[in-house]
Amino acid sequence: MPALATVSDFQAVDRTFAQMLRDRAVYEPDTVAFSTWTAGAPQPTSWSQYFEAVQHAALGLHDLGIKPGDRVAIMSSTRQEWVMAALAILSVNGVLVGVYPTSSPHELEQVLGSSEASAIFAESSSDLAKVAAVGPRLPHLRVCIGFDACSTDVSDALAVTDWRSLLSLGSARAAAEPTLFTGLLDAGDIDHPAALFSTSGSTGTPKGVVHTHRTLQYSVMGVAMTYPEIGRTRHDMVGFLGLSHVAPALLGVFAPIMTRLVVTYCTMEQRGEALVGVRPTVVxxxxxxxxxxxxxxxxxxxxxxxxxxxxxxxxxxxxxxxxxxxxxxxxxxxxxxxxxxxxxxxxxxxxxxxxxxxxxxxxxxxxxxxxxxxxxxxxxxxxxxxxxxxxxxxxxxxxxxxxxxxxxxxxxxxxxxxxxxxxxxxxxxxxxxxxxxxFTGYWNDGxxxxxxxxxxxxxxxxxxxxxxxxxxxxxxxLKDVLKTSGGKSVSPQPIELRLKTSPLIDEAVVVGEGRKYLTALLAISVHAQKMDADEREASLRRWIDEVNAELARPLQLKDFRVLPRALSAEAGELTLKATIRRANVLASFTDLIDEMYDAGEHDEIARHARFIRPDRA
Structure with missing residues (x-):
C-alpha cells in the first residue's frame, strides 16, 4: 500500500483520490474510514463499505451520462452521502462543485451557470425546489439526484432520481460489467481539475477556484505539518461545518484518504452531543x-x-x-x-x-x-x-x-x-x-x-x-484601506476587531472614506438589544471611549450609529461565508452615515456645483 502522509516526505503521490480510496479498501477493508452520528453514537463505515458505495454511485453517474471533465455540484449539509458523492464524482473523472446549502435560487443559478454543471446532488425537497426554479435557464444541467427525496416536479428536461436509486443503478451496472469501474479509476489524472471552490465574493461575484488532485494532496500535507502524527496514528474529528467551504472539505473529504484521520459527520444541531461523544483530537x-x-x-x-x-x-x-x-x-x-x-x-x-x-x-x-x-x-x-x-x-x-x-x-x-x-x-x-x-486558475476566467x-x-x-x-x-x-479627506490611510479591520470584543457588539464597520474623521456602524448583540435604550447608548459610548483611548488620534472614532437591523446575505451585505461586503453595507445605510457627518457642508457644495454644470450654463 502507498505510504500515508507523513512529515518526513512531503511529496504528492502519483494517484488520484479515488485511486487512493481503492488502495485503502484493498489493504485495510475493515478499518473504520469514517462514522456518522446517529441515535446518540457514532456509527462506523469501513473502507470497503465506503469504496463499494462510491463504486455504485460512480457507475450510476456514468449510466446517467456524466463524462470525464463534467462538473457535478453538491448542495447539502454535512453528511456521509456528501462525501460518498464527492468521491463518486472524482471516480468518473468529473469535477466536484460545492454549493452552500443556504444558497438562494439566484446564488444557486450563478454557481451552476458559471461552472456549467451537468448534474447536481441536492439534499431536501426545498433544495430540489430551488433546482426546479433555475433549471430551465441552465442548458448544461441534465441530471438531479436527491439525497432525501426525489421530485418529479424538478424539470422535464432533467433526469431526476434519488440516492438509493442511483446506488441500485450502479450496482446493476457493476454486476453486468465488472471491469468498467476499474477502467474509470485507472483513467484518472492527478493533474486534472478535481474541485471548484467558490471565493467569498466579498469584493464582487464569486469565482470558481480550480484545484487539482495534486494541489489538494499538497494541502493535505500542510495538515500533516500541523498535526505531525496524523499519518501514523488515528486522530478523531467531528465534522459539522459545511463541506462546500474549502477548509471543511479539505479536512472532511480529502485528508482522511491520505491520513489516519477519522471524521464523525453530524449536523450542526448534533454538534454538542457529538463533540462530547467523540472527544476529538483534531480541531x-x-x-x-x-x-x-x-x-x-x-x-x-x-x-x-x-x-x-x-x-x-x-x-x-x-x-x-x-x-x-x-x-x-x-x-x-x-x-x-x-x-x-x-x-x-x-x-x-x-x-x-x-x-x-x-x-x-x-x-x-x-x-x-x-x-x-x-x-x-x-x-x-x-x-x-x-x-x-x-x-x-x-x-x-x-x-x-x-x-x-x-x-x-x-x-x-x-x-x-x-x-x-x-x-x-x-x-x-x-x-x-x-x-x-x-490553485491552478479561476474557472472560465483566464x-x-x-x-x-x-x-x-x-x-x-x-x-x-x-x-x-x-x-x-x-x-x-488592501482593498479595504480607506483614506480620509485629510489624506490619512486607515486599515479599518484592527479597529473593528477590537470593537467586537465587547459582548454588546456582533459586527462593526468603520466608516471614513473621503470624510474628515472616522465613525462606526454597529450591529448589536441580543444581550444589548434587551437593554434599556438609554443604558445601551451609554454603555456603547463608554466602550467607544475605551477603544479610542488605545488608538492614535487620527484613528479615533468620533461617532457611531446602531444599525436598525442585522446585516444579511439577502440584502447583499454579507457573503454566504458571512464575510462583510463593505461597499454594500455603506450603500445600505447612507442616511445613518450622513447623520454622523456635517451633511450640510456637502449639501452646500453640491448646491453650488449644480449652478455651474455645463448643461445649466
Whole structure:
C-alpha cells in the first residue's frame, strides 16, 4: 500500500483520490474510514463499505451520462452521502462543485451557470425546489439526484432520481460489467481539475477556484505539518461545518484518504452531543466556534456551584501567571508548573470535558481574525490554540504557528517548515504566497489569475506586518484601506476587531472614506438589544471611549450609529461565508452615515456645483 502522509516526505503521490480510496479498501477493508452520528453514537463505515458505495454511485453517474471533465455540484449539509458523492464524482473523472446549502435560487443559478454543471446532488425537497426554479435557464444541467427525496416536479428536461436509486443503478451496472469501474479509476489524472471552490465574493461575484488532485494532496500535507502524527496514528474529528467551504472539505473529504484521520459527520444541531461523544483530537475551526464553546464553558462555570466556582477562581489565578510567562518565552518555575498541572487535571480538564474538548492538545483556528482574549482564555484552560493562514486559492495552510507551544496571540504564524511553502511582503505591505498547494486558475476566467498570481507568487490582498523571524500579523485588507479627506490611510479591520470584543457588539464597520474623521456602524448583540435604550447608548459610548483611548488620534472614532437591523446575505451585505461586503453595507445605510457627518457642508457644495454644470450654463 502507498505510504500515508507523513512529515518526513512531503511529496504528492502519483494517484488520484479515488485511486487512493481503492488502495485503502484493498489493504485495510475493515478499518473504520469514517462514522456518522446517529441515535446518540457514532456509527462506523469501513473502507470497503465506503469504496463499494462510491463504486455504485460512480457507475450510476456514468449510466446517467456524466463524462470525464463534467462538473457535478453538491448542495447539502454535512453528511456521509456528501462525501460518498464527492468521491463518486472524482471516480468518473468529473469535477466536484460545492454549493452552500443556504444558497438562494439566484446564488444557486450563478454557481451552476458559471461552472456549467451537468448534474447536481441536492439534499431536501426545498433544495430540489430551488433546482426546479433555475433549471430551465441552465442548458448544461441534465441530471438531479436527491439525497432525501426525489421530485418529479424538478424539470422535464432533467433526469431526476434519488440516492438509493442511483446506488441500485450502479450496482446493476457493476454486476453486468465488472471491469468498467476499474477502467474509470485507472483513467484518472492527478493533474486534472478535481474541485471548484467558490471565493467569498466579498469584493464582487464569486469565482470558481480550480484545484487539482495534486494541489489538494499538497494541502493535505500542510495538515500533516500541523498535526505531525496524523499519518501514523488515528486522530478523531467531528465534522459539522459545511463541506462546500474549502477548509471543511479539505479536512472532511480529502485528508482522511491520505491520513489516519477519522471524521464523525453530524449536523450542526448534533454538534454538542457529538463533540462530547467523540472527544476529538483534531480541531480546525473558524474563530467563532472557539468563541461559542468558550461561552458555553463559562456558562457551565456559573452553574457549577460555589465550591467549584472557588476552585475555578484559584485555578485561573495560577493560569494567568503561567500564560504570561509562556507568552514571554520564559521558563516556568517548578512550583508553578506543578501547581498548574494540578489545576489542569482537577479543574480545567473536567471543564473542557463538558464540551468534548478534554482529549485535544493542539487546536487550530483559521478563516477569520481570532480575538486575542478568546485565544488567551483557551491557553489558560490548557488548550494550545494556534492560528494558521490559508485562502480558497491555497486550500490548505501556508502560514501557521507551528514552531512553538502556546504562542502569544496576535499573529498568524510563519511559513510552514518546507521551503516550497513561502511568504513575502510586497512594497505596499501585501502578503504574497508561494506553495505547491496553490490553485491552478479561476474557472472560465483566464484574466483573473494573471492579476492574482505573478511569477508564481499569489497576491492575497491582505495587508500585513512581517517580523524579522518571519512571524506575520494581519493589519487588514488592501482593498479595504480607506483614506480620509485629510489624506490619512486607515486599515479599518484592527479597529473593528477590537470593537467586537465587547459582548454588546456582533459586527462593526468603520466608516471614513473621503470624510474628515472616522465613525462606526454597529450591529448589536441580543444581550444589548434587551437593554434599556438609554443604558445601551451609554454603555456603547463608554466602550467607544475605551477603544479610542488605545488608538492614535487620527484613528479615533468620533461617532457611531446602531444599525436598525442585522446585516444579511439577502440584502447583499454579507457573503454566504458571512464575510462583510463593505461597499454594500455603506450603500445600505447612507442616511445613518450622513447623520454622523456635517451633511450640510456637502449639501452646500453640491448646491453650488449644480449652478455651474455645463448643461445649466
Amino acid at each position: 480546525v475551526w473558524p474563530p467563532r466556534m472557539h468563541e461559542k464553546l468558550a461561552g458555553e464553558m463559562l456558562q457551565a462555570v456559573s452553574r457549577s456551584g460555589r465550591i467549584f466556582g472557588v476552585e475555578y477562581s484559584i485555578a485561573m489565578k495560577v493560569a494567568r501567571q503561567v500564560s504570561t510567562l509562556r507568552w514571554q518565552g520564559r521558563q516556568l518555575p517548578t512550583y508553578l508548573d506543578v501547581l498548574y498541572r494540578l489545576c489542569t487535571k482537577s479543574v480545567f480538564l473536567p471543564l473542557r470535558a463538558r464540551v468534548g474538548m478534554d482529549r485535544i492538545t493542539v487546536s487550530w483556528t483559521a478563516s477569520g481574525s481570532m480575538t486575542p482574549d478568546v485565544a488567551a482564555l483557551w491557553h489558560m484552560w490548557g488548550l494550545d490554540l494556534r492560528e494558521l493562514y490559508g485562502t480558497t486559492e491555497t486550500c490548505g495552510a501556508v502560514l501557521a504557528q507551528w514552531d512553538r507551544s502556546f504562542p502569544a496571540p496576535g499573529t498568524i504564524g510563519k511559513s510552514l517548515p518546507d521551503s516550497r511553502w513561502a511568504a513575502r511582503v510586497s512594497p505596499d505591505g501585501e502578503l504574497q504566497l508561494r506553495a505547491p498547494c496553490l 484574466d483573473a489569475i494573471s492579476v492574482a498570481v505573478h511569477d508564481d507568487w499569489y497576491r492575497t490582498g491582505d495587508l500585513v506586518d512581517m517580523a524579522a523571524d518571519g512571524e506575520v500579523r494581519i493589519i487588514g485588507r
